[in-house]
């Protein structure tokens with residue numbers, strides 16, 4: 001029986017051809033076949049680097065049929081590279097399903113890493129990058145979109161989105177409405193001649209683009225929720241009821257007195273002793 005082939009995920013530039021790595025080029029030359037999101041786009045890249053290789057189109061709407069074909073080729077020992085139009089395959093681009101199928105068929109998968117717009121935008125933004133949430137494109141359906149944005153309300157990590165220029169104003173407006181005014185960095189045309197980092201607030205970004213239409217590609221890097229502010233608001237909530245009522249609530253939920261007082265202390269950010277003393281005071 002044939003030995004199985006390997007599936008290579010190859011990242012390609014997000015705008016600047018100099019970002020093509022030596023390893024990516026070598027692998028594209030060595031594989032038997034390239035699965036490309038758009039063969040015409042990839043042909044431009046291959047021509048630029050003088051690479052000739054058979055290509056198969058593999059995109060959102062033919063991924064089931066072509067996925068099975070590609071897996072069969074891999075099972076027969078062919079090595080295949082998958083590339084998207086730009087950046088990293090599998091990130092808001094085809095690739096994820098083919099990797100899953102390869103894993104299910106015990107086919108080796110490896111990667112030549114390289115450009116990815118979300119990381120480039122995030123690290124250039126100046127917002128905290130140690131922890132972040134990547135949301136890709138928001139859903140188009142109005143309700144799903146509103147629910148997705150609402151689910152991010154308490155997200156304290158920096159949040160990264162992708163967006164097309166003609167939908168930018170809508171998205172900025174929906175984010176402002178759902179999450180309130182926050183700092184945002186619009187990372188535009190990354191790695192290209194007109195690369196620009198627009199650091200402002202959601203309101204300012206909407207104002208800017210209400211008088212000029214956005215052009216180019218954008219990564220949106222949004223400040224996370226204010227953790228300290230949320231904790232403060234959470235503590236303030238308890239100021240509206242007395243300590244005794246607060247303890248009573250937990251007793252009604254079935255907690256014993258000791259545990260109820262412990263929870264009250266946690267909720268209010270005070271010590272158990274403080275709760276005990278304050279209760280004695282309130283009862284006097």
Ligand code: SAM
Pocket residue numbers: 014015084086087088089090091092093115116117118161162163164187188189190191192217218219
């Ligand atoms: N797979 C790609 C990656 O690794 O980043 C993302 C593909 S997704 C279909 C395209 C989106 O990525 C664009 O709408 C834009 O939000 C973002 N993008 C891609 N290239 C960019 C660039 N040079 N500058 C800013 N954003 C870019």
